[in-house]
Amino acid sequence: MSSRGLEGVVAAESSISSIIDGVLTYRGIDIDDLADNASFEEVIYLLWHGKLPTQSELDQLKKDLATNASIPQEVIDQIRLYPKGIHPMAALRTAVSALGLYDQEADIMAEDINFQKAIRLQAKIGTIVTAFARIREGKEPVSPNTELGFAANFVYMLTGESPSDIAVDAFNKALVLHADHEFNASTFTARVTVATLSDMYSGITSAIGALKGPLHGGANEQVMAMLEEIGETEKAEEYIQNALNNKEKIMGFGHRVYKDGDPRAKHLREMSKRLTQITGEPKWYEMSVKIHDLVEGQKGLKPNVDFYSASVYYSLGVARDLFTPIFAVSRASGWIAHILEQYANNRLIRPRADYVGPQKQEYVPIEKRA
Numbered sequence: 001m002s003s004r005g006l007e008g009v010v011a012a013e014s015s016i017s018s019i020i021d022g023v024l025t026y027r028g029i030d031i032d033d034l035a036d037n038a039s040f041e042e043v044i045y046l047l048w049h050g051k052l053p054t055q056s057e058l059d060q061l062k063k064d065l066a067t068n069a070s071i072p073q074e075v076i077d078q079i080r081l082y083p084k085g086i087h088p089m090a091a092l093r094t095a096v097s098a099l100g101l102y103d104q105e106a107d108i109m110a111e112d113i114n115f116q117k118a119i120r121l122q123a124k125i126g127t128i129v130t131a132f133a134r135i136r137e138g139k140e141p142v143s144p145n146t147e148l149g150f151a152a153n154f155v156y157m158l159t160g161e162s163p164s165d166i167a168v169d170a171f172n173k174a175l176v177l178h179a180d181h182e183f184n185a186s187t188f189t190a191r192v193t194v195a196t197l198s199d200m201y202s203g204i205t206s207a208i209g210a211l212k213g214p215l216h217g218g219a220n221e222q223v224m225a226m227l228e229e230i231g232e233t234e235k236a237e238e239y240i241q242n243a244l245n246n247k248e249k250i251m252g253f254g255h256r257v258y259k260d261g262d263p264r265a266k267h268l269r270e271m272s273k274r275l276t277q278i279t280g281e282p283k284w285y286e287m288s289v290k291i292h293d294l295v296e297g298q299k300g301l302k303p304n305v306d307f308y309s310a311s312v313y314y315s316l317g318v319a320r321d322l323f324t325p326i327f328a329v330s331r332a333s334g335w336i337a338h339i340l341e342q343y344a345n346n347r348l349i350r351p352r353a354d355y356v357g358p359q360k361q362e363y364v365p366i367e368k369r370a
């Protein structure tokens, strides 16, 4: 008997992140502690090395990320040629694949070289997202500022302006919260790809493709589309009632693993409350809370990481279709950690199918086919 969607199947051992009794940890540290205290760079180090960095290790990682953040001119030139109107996740998938063409060590598998590649990839993925976002608006990409940390540099490259502390803190926390999540669909995809001993760029490219879908990372964009379609908090009840009556899925709710709620959602809810007050548009938070109460009350479904992150990113002035690419910028750290773990103890991932099709069929020559 197969398990539909591999529900409940334990596919491998991992020591990177855990979800036990509804508690999420990275390397055994509770996500609540990390969300309240850690920088994204500390989390990257933790995920890749299995321990929190010392001050000098952190300084070195920050320096490495900042100095590797520029992307090859060829990749920028290619981005300029992408068709107008494409989704930024499609652009990111294509540009990360292209990035691999310009990494002379892409196919070298030695552990130390893989760590260097990990830094290059993590450093450049935010630059790709921001370069695409600006080029499609007819603006020039902004080169990374080597003096800035990861979150600040991302906001700087996106806007071209010196980022506010509020924006940097919010981005940092969002990056920490999205960094890793056990064997979610995109991470598992990355592991399947590199378990053939394919390269890291192939692993990340396939993971981006998996994250793009609305049942996974793509849900955050769909949440904002729903909020904007509803428009006013007073209209939420009728909208949600109709959707549930029509058996539609409400984006940002439900989870394959968490049945009592996603521990990341409360942090994003708080951020949404605060940021929507700051922008003077509390309605997006109020509408989200209204929807939350309705969906939980009627279906018992709780919000996942994608629900309140929508109003958070919106309040930070991010275009709706960049929400999922920002998720990818963060999750790249987790994908890379899993790719390194897969390489370190590799075996091809190749499950079986429960064949339910016809058997003992004859080959019928084409002229005799009905």
Ligand SMILES: CC(=O)SCCNC(=O)CCNC(=O)[C@H](O)C(C)(C)COP(=O)(O)OP(=O)(O)OC[C@H]1O[C@@H](n2cnc3c(N)ncnc32)[C@H](O)[C@@H]1OP(=O)(O)O
Binding pocket: 005, 214, 215, 216, 217, 219, 248, 249, 250, 251, 252, 253, 254, 255, 256, 257, 299, 301, 304, 305, 306
């Ligand atoms: C970062 C992330 O990837 S978090 C997840 C992001 N995705 C979303 O927010 C999309 C909306 N949510 C969903 O589609 C689902 O809850 C998933 C895909 C996240 C997990 O789903 P699964 O474990 O496969 O549950 P499944 O889709 O089988 O749903 C089980 C039941 O709950 C219902 N259900 C699950 N989620 C929702 C939802 N968001 N809205 C309404 N009903 C839902 C299903 O319709 C189904 O009902 P049924 O048994 O009457 O047919």
Ligand SMILES: O=C([O-])CC(=O)C(=O)O
Binding pocket: 180, 181, 183, 184, 185, 255, 256, 257, 304, 305
């Ligand atoms: O774990 C999952 O299935 C989806 C999820 O919440 C994530 O990837 O962060």
